[in-house]
Amino acid sequence: MSAGRVSIVGAGPGDPELITLKAVRRIGEGDVILYDRLVNRELLHYAKPEAIMIYCGKAPGKHTFSQEQIQSLMEQYALSGKHVVRLKGGDPLIFGRGGEEALAMAAAGIPYEIIPGITSALGAASSGEIPLTHRGLSASCAFVTGSRSVSGEHPVRWDLLAGAVDTLVIYMGIAELSEIRSQLLKNGKAPGTPAAIIERGTTDRQRIITGTLDRIDKLAAAMQAENPALIVIGEVVNVRSELLELEAGMMDQTSSA
Numbered sequence: 188m189s190a191g192r193v194s195i196v197g198a199g200p201g202d203p204e205l206i207t208l209k210a211v212r213r214i215g216e217g218d219v220i221l222y223d224r225l226v227n228r229e230l231l232h233y234a235k236p237e238a239i240m241i242y243c244g245k246a247p248g249k250h251t252f253s254q255e256q257i258q259s260l261m262e263q264y265a266l267s268g269k270h271v272v273r274l275k276g277g278d279p280l281i282f283g284r285g286g287e288e289a290l291a292m293a294a295a296g297i298p299y300e301i302i303p304g305i306t307s308a309l310g311a312a313s314s315g316e317i318p319l320t321h322r323g324l325s326a327s328c329a330f331v332t333g334s335r336s337v338s339g340e341h342p343v344r345w346d347l348l349a350g351a352v353d354t355l356v357i358y359m360g361i362a363e364l365s366e367i368r369s370q371l372l373k374n375g376k377a378p379g380t381p382a383a384i385i386e387r388g389t390t391d392r393q394r395i396i397t398g399t400l401d402r403i404d405k406l407a408a409a410m411q412a413e414n415p416a417l418i419v420i421g422e423v424v425n426v427r428s429e430l431l432e433l434e435a436g437m438m439d440q441t442s443s444a
């Protein structure tokens with residue numbers, strides 16, 4: 188039997204058109220597709236009709252399969268000669284555990300490849316008209332996890348991030364938002380720093396809530412912000428407001444013409 192292989196593939200941030208040509212081609216070639224919760228289901232239509240489809244979604248607190256089980260499924264199918272496509276939201280290596288899966292395949296001697304995807308921070312910020320870097324406003328940007336970032340085993344260095352990075356993009360941060368806010372304020376981030384929450388970025392249900400750091404947790408609660416969502420903190424959030432104002436001005440001019 189021919190040796191199988193594994194493709195660890197990024198599905199992009201949500202909009203089914205924001206996927207690479209290479210990723211689409213691999214979905215079409217796969218014998219087994221193991222896909223995550225944040226993968227747009229429309230992308231599964233590129234698969235062969237006979238492909239085995241396995242949902243591996245991990246809703247917060249509710250896991251269909253454990254990470255070890257997923258890796259063992261990948262391994263077993265590949266060892267039985269199948270081409271396994273491990274399809275993950277955004278980029279497979281950004282807060283996606285794709286690195287662990289690659290290590291497991293390498294350790295088992297299974298040929299694998301990694302196909303990048305547009306991570307949700309880039310997709311959601313650009314589609315929300317927030318430039319993560321901007322001349323004069325932001326020369327640096329950090330991707331940070333909010334999950335267990337304060338109390339976990341490996342806490343995020345909010346003390347350093349607060350002063351050292353112009354734009355912060357926080358993944359998985361909604362549940363810990365008020366803790367994150369306190370940490371940033373405590374470590375010197377200005378209370379009036381603009382902040383945005385981008386829900387379901389790039390999809391047709393995208394919603395963007397903007398405010399300032401000191402009120403962002405209250406705003407999130409009042410607006411019932413839900414996952415998947417990203418939090419962007421930094422002066423660049425104001426560029427979006429500026430663009431919206433200019434666009435509104437253009438509309439006024441057209442309507443009064």
Ligand code: SAH
Nearest residue numbers: 201277278283306307358359387388415416
């Ligand atoms: N590998 C993924 C991230 C997985 S972690 C990537 O590169 O994007 C899951 C977190 O990503 C979510 O909790 C949320 O914070 C963020 N996320 C994923 N898709 C998103 C979307 N369409 N809009 C906003 N946030 C998203």
